[in-house]
Amino acid sequence: MLYWFLKYLALGPLLRVIFRPFAEGLENVPSEGPVILAVNHLSYSDWLFMPLVMPRRVTFVAKAEYFEAPGVKGWLQKKFFGGTGQVPIDRTSGSSAAGALKTQLRLLSEGEVCGIFPEGTRSHDGRLYRGRTGVARVVLEAKVPVIPVAVINTDVIAPPGKVFGRFAKPGVRFGEPLDFSRYEGLEGDRFILRAVTDEIMYEIMNLSGQEYVDLYAQDAKKRDKERADAERKAEEKAAADEVWDEIAE
Template sequence: MFYRIVHSVLKPLTHAVYRPTIEGIDNVPRSGPVILASNHLSFIDSFVIPLAAPRQVAFLAKAEYFTGTGVSGTIRRELFEAVGAIPVDRDSSRAAQQSLQAQLDVLRAGGATGIYPEGTRSRDGRLYKGKTGVAWLALEARCPIVPVGLLGTEQIQPVGASLPRLAKVVVRFGTPIQVGDRFDDVPAGRARRELTDEVMTAIQALTGQEPAGVANDRSTQ
């Protein structure tokens, strides 16, 4: 109920203020399990996609977003909870797997989840190599992956900025990548890597970002 209330208020408000360009919205299935896999430029991405998508999307979000103090911390925590975000402790591999399991539970219940295969946001605008959690989810749930390309979100709240700014935002939903039985005879590790690379190629086609060719090193974030 809280999600519906917040969504009904924020969606028309943000669309009126930012006037985002939303493309390919018909590529998002209106029902059934689906993964929205996006590039990651700003912490605000986890609001932009749910407010652009035609259905509720549960995103992983770093645990720090749920533990902030003061007025700003409380507001941020409430907003992330309102859009159905799932906290993940990025410093614990076990906690990360538990968070993926929480997303798998959403998928098995017929819901939609969102994930950033890069793992963390890009600070230089390049598209980094995807981590294989997105493929693990899709292969376990036997569900499609919709690649998502975001443009301009890093300008809404640049690193170091305390308040959001006006910026031109584009959200592109790509053609769903069907999993089906394509990887039934492929070793699990290779299947996850191949599917993840396919997703990242589709995202790059939507954004035009320069591929970094390496994983995003969170130690520099």
């Protein structure tokens, strides 16, 4: 009930009036039954704008910590995340990855629309990064169709590291459902998992128009941070050397 209140009576109308999000290919999403939406991840606002253009509820799994904080703030946070279609990862499975898989399989068995960000984390530079094979495992184990989805301009509205950037019209493009039934029973084969994941990412790339980088987003962030730190230290050293040269003269 809270989900529909936030979507249609509170956040939804406000976001629609201000940003006027558009949708393309919405007819590719079935009106009922389980389906996976594999979405690129540009901004924290992706999980707000993407479900906004859909008539069906979209559920994402989220860190259990979001639902366990104490006090009034924790209660409000729990209500907000739950009300915007997020559910906590099942922590009885030993690891967050196993818990996420178990939770997503349960949601799909109940006929839900399950949203997944295959990149695992937000892109820090607007490019599309290598997908984690968890999405392929869910697809093959659940035996349900997966729809590639591209969010557009959300990184302009809410860039990484900022609450708000600048105004833009966000959009969501839904691709045609992908069928991987030909791989039934092979969900334990890591080469099959990689092939399925890469096919999904290829379709997302075509929808989004993003440049693809065959590197995990988390590794790319670490690499770029190390480069930036090295450049900063080099500049500081050059500035210090210049000062000493002037003193020596």
